[in-house]
Amino acid sequence: MSRVDLQTLNAPQRAAVLHDSGPLLVLAGAGSGKTRVITYRIARVVSGGVDPARVMAVTFTNKAAGELRQRAAQLVGQGARTAWIGTFHAICARLLRQHGQAIGLPASFQIYDGADQRALVVQVMREISLPERLFVPAEVLGRIDRAKNEGIGPRDFRGGDFFGDVVAKVYPAYERRLQAANAVDFGGLLLRTLELLRQETTLAEALAERFVHLLVDEFQDTNHVQYELVRLLSGRHRNLCVVGDDDQSIYSWRGADIRNILDFERDHADAAVVTLEQNYRSTQTILDAASAIIARNSERRPKRLFTAAGPGAPIIYAPCEDERSEAAFVAHAIARLRQEEGLPYDQCAVFYRTHAQSRVLEEALRARRPAIPHVVVGGVRFYDRAEIKDVLAYLRLLANPTDDLALQRIINEPPRGIGSATLAKISEQARLDGSSALAAARACATGTGELSSGPRAKLAAFCTLIDELSAAAATLPPSALAELVLERSGYGARLASDPGPDGEARAENLLELIGSLRAYEAQSEAPSLPGFLEQAALAGDLDETPEEHGAVTLMTVHGAKGLEFAHVFIVGLERGVFPHARSLDDPQQLEEERRLAYVAVTRARQRLYLCHARRRWLFGQQQVNAPSEFLTDVPRRLLQTESAFSGHAAAVTPRGAFDRSGVRGAARGATRPAGARGGGDQAEERWVDSDEDFDQSAGASDELTTNFRIGMRVRHAKFGVGSIRMIGGTPPHLNLTIHFGEVGPRTIRSEFVLPL
DNA sequence: AGTCCTCTTCTTTTT
DNA sequence: GAAGAGGACT
Numbered sequence: 001m002s003r004v005d006l007q008t009l010n011a012p013q014r015a016a017v018l019h020d021s022g023p024l025l026v027l028a029g030a031g032s033g034k035t036r037v038i039t040y041r042i043a044r045v046v047s048g049g050v051d052p053a054r055v056m057a058v059t060f061t062n063k064a065a066g067e068l069r070q071r072a073a074q075l076v077g078q079g080a081r082t083a084w085i086g087t088f089h090a091i092c093a094r095l096l097r098q099h100g101q102a103i104g105l106p107a108s109f110q111i112y113d114g115a116d117q118r119a120l121v122v123q124v125m126r127e128i129s130l131p132e133r134l135f136v137p138a139e140v141l142g143r144i145d146r147a148k149n150e151g152i153g154p155r156d157f158r159g160g161d162f163f164g165d166v167v168a169k170v171y172p173a174y175e176r177r178l179q180a181a182n183a184v185d186f187g188g189l190l191l192r193t194l195e196l197l198r199q200e201t202t203l204a205e206a207l208a209e210r211f212v213h214l215l216v217d218e219f220q221d222t223n224h225v226q227y228e229l230v231r232l233l234s235g236r237h238r239n240l241c242v243v244g245d246d247d248q249s250i251y252s253w254r255g256a257d258i259r260n261i262l263d264f265e266r267d268h269a270d271a272a273v274v275t276l277e278q279n280y281r282s283t284q285t286i287l288d289a290a291s292a293i294i295a296r297n298s299e300r301r302p303k304r305l306f307t308a309a310g311p312g313a314p315i316i317y318a319p320c321e322d323e324r325s326e327a328a329f330v331a332h333a334i335a336r337l338r339q340e341e342g343l344p345y346d347q348c349a350v351f352y353r354t355h356a357q358s359r360v361l362e363e364a365l366r367a368r369r370p371a372i373p374h375v376v377v378g379g380v381r382f383y384d385r386a387e388i389k390d391v392l393a394y395l396r397l398l399a400n401p402t403d404d405l406a407l408q409r410i411i412n413e414p415p416r417g418i419g420s421a422t423l424a425k426i427s428e429q430a431r432l433d434g435s436s437a438l439a440a441a442r443a444c445a446t447g448t449g450e451l452s453s454g455p456r457a458k459l460a461a462f463c464t465l466i467d468e469l470s471a472a473a474a475t476l477p478p479s480a481l482a483e484l485v486l487e488r489s490g491y492g493a494r495l496a497s498d499p500g501p502d503g504e505a506r507a508e509n510l511l512e513l514i515g516s517l518r519a520y521e522a523q524s525e526a527p528s529l530p531g532f533l534e535q536a537a538l539a540g541d542l543d544e545t546p547e548e549h550g551a552v553t554l555m556t557v558h559g560a561k562g563l564e565f566a567h568v569f570i571v572g573l574e575r576g577v578f579p580h581a582r583s584l585d586d587p588q589q590l591e592e593e594r595r596l597a598y599v600a601v602t603r604a605r606q607r608l609y610l611c612h613a614r615r616r617w618l619f620g621q622q623q624v625n626a627p628s629e630f631l632t633d634v635p636r637r638l639l640q641t642e643s644a645f646s647g648h649a650a651a652v653t654p655r656g657a658f659d660r661s662g663v664r665g666a667a668r669g670a671t672r673p674a675g676a677r678g679g680g681d682q683a684e685e686r687w688v689d690s691d692e693d694f695d696q697s698a699g700a701s702d703e704l705t706t707n708f709r710i711g712m713r714v715r716h717a718k719f720g721v722g723s724i725r726m727i728g729g730t731p732p733h734l735n736l737t738i739h740f741g742e743v744g745p746r747t748i749r750s751e752f753v754l755p756l
Numbered sequence: 757a758g759t760c761c762t763c764t765t766c767t768t769t770t771t
Numbered sequence: 772g773a774a775g776a777g778g779a780c781t
Contacts (some may be wrong), residue, residue: 143762354767359772415757421757535770558768583768
């Protein structure tokens with residue numbers, strides 16, 4: 001291993017790299033050189049004589065896979081190219097393309113992304129007349145996805161509860177539709193691969209024989225199906241190296257099961273375990289803060305990060321009046337860093353819990369005198385933009401004529417006079433014939449059905465268009481085909497004739513699409529339309545992180561995993577924002593939020609800024625939130641408060657005052673006629689308005705009053721306004737007063753005193 | 757059939 | 772505050 005210098009590794013890292021054979025668990029704390037261990041290990045295995053083509057390394061994101069591939073190539077040279085390095089989804093797609101026929105999947109199958117899945121669920125629900133008002137399609141889909149992640153196919157799915165029984169009706173129909181469209185969804189890529197390996201045991205054995213070494217990155221994020229896949233593929237040689245950090249498990253909502261890493265030793269009795277605790281990234285101060293946050297979780301392997309670096313600068317705590325001054329603070333601080341320390345912008349990053357928070361920050365960065373260059377990573381995926389999806393739908397239909405979803409998307413896009421009435425006839429025809437929508441459209445256009453001549457001619461014209469394009473698809477490279485689609489469909493012309501402000505942006509996006517098609521053709525060995533569509537479907541929204549662009553990076557905490565920056569700002573540290581409101585009443589979800597906070601904090605190398613806003617405009621409403629517990633968990637000695645900014649922070653909400661206009665349900669509900677449609681029923685909302693700065697709250701006074709609104713549903717009346725008082729003394733008591741709004745002349749009000 | 761407007765709903769995180 | 776659905780109007 002010529003270029004692998006073991007001397008640069010610390011003892012446990014070296015142990016992990018040199019571990020010979022058998023299962024290996026590497027518990028890698030944040031910033032402990034995890035990627036290095038993986039790449040060095042690959043290099044060592046290869047230099048030890050193993051054919052790189054017999055090494056598989058699996059990651060979760062395309063970004064991580066790309067980095068791994070690149071760094072492996074640096075160490076082993078071009079031979080690394082033949083190694084199987086990719087995301088679970090990409091590797092499964094590859095296996096299914098090669099061998100999927102055995103389970104009835106044509107090699108040209110399509111990959112449906114989240115949007116496609118949702119559309120499909122809506123269709124199925126309409127088909128079996130499930131009211132969307134009652135059953136939210138996204139939740140139905142969520143349940144289906146969860147089942148898939150747990151390895152439960154449509155046949156094995158049992159509802160178990162009221163909602164589950166509804167899902168049990170949708171799931172099989174949904175799966176049938178997928179099959180009919182020759183499509184596989186994200187979960188299906190994994191589940192069907194598992195199905196394939198279980199059914200085709202010869203194939204499974206051959207693959208297990210082939211892959212001498214299997215490495216899995218971010219093992220804490222594996223779900224049950226992924227775990228099984230790994231188990232099967234590594235079953236022959238048992239050289240399974242899993243790397244992960246239970247404290248950084250932040251994808252349980254996607255089916256990740258933290259138990260996979262916590263129980264690895266139980267499942268592999270002879271597993272070697274290496275723990276990497278030395279951190280090479282952050283200052284001790286930052287690590288202390290991170291430890292203080294994560295220490296409150298119960299489900300974790302105890303470990304303690306340490307660093308040889310000194311304590312470094314204190315963490316800046318910035319309480320702000322509202323989200324705008326919070327954003328202004330961030331912009332101000334970055335500008336100052338730039339001015340006083342000459343810090344490059346790309347050394348700074350701002351993390352938030354949800355994408356919705358990025359807007360204010362962008363505005364604030366743009367508003368500064370010399371505007372601060374910035375990049376927002378993630379958000380709307382490129383391939384999710386409407387115009388891109390439209391053109392892709394044409395391409396998909398050409399690649400796969402049974403893709404009904406694609407047909408429906410473009411049959412009247414651009415408008416060509418084919419409306420809902422015609423569409424209904426087509427789907428009726430498709431149902432009668434048991435054919436695809438495109439075939440049914442052809443039948444309607446040529447047959448003597450009850451379609452009147454006008455629509456029929458329009459439909460015929462559309463069919464001719466598709467025929468013409470399919471003929472071209474046989475000979476043209478994908479990029480030329482896309483151009484032809486734009487030209488012949490009239491899509492390009494329509495876009496050109498629409499010079500709206502974002503019309504230009506959309507035209508640009510289409511050019512970029514053509515560009516990415518060309519890039520794909522240049523870089524791929526055997527470019528094909530299905531190949532490109534696969535790449536597009538599997539592309540994530542944060543695949544390329546432009547760190548070299550000299551710009552401040554704005555992203556969600558989820559997007560930040562695996563990255564590091566010299567200066568990190570975490571904004572919106574408020575109860576209800578981060579931790580997210582939906583996690584507040586579930587201890588397990590709260591633990592995940594905590595891990596998320598841990599991930600955020602450990603991204604910082606030198607300086608960390610923790611911000612929160614007292615008031616925030618959210619849901620189009622002014623809200624008042626208490627500081628996040630993740631903030632208050634950080635020991636005071638690590639913090640330096642910076643409230644001098646803009647003077648707003650000094651303003652304290654008068655005790656007991658509560659802006660009536662902020663009371664959404666009470667104000668609106670009162671004016672709404674009784675018995676109006678029940679659609680307005682809201683999910684529960686809660687947040688707390690604290691009068692006290694959290695800095696002073698502990699011990700400073702024995703009485704603390706906060707106002708709050710609580711949401712509850714009592715028939716159609718909702719929401720209360722109230723106050724909560726902590727009464728000192730031993731034992732301490734809570735005084736809870738709730739106004740349930742006015743009913744006629746009466747105020748409904750309740751008061752409780754609760755011992756703690 | 758298409759367009760425009762209003763009303764409603766919903767907001768986590770993503771391969 | 773945005774996007775989607777549904778309704779009314781052209």
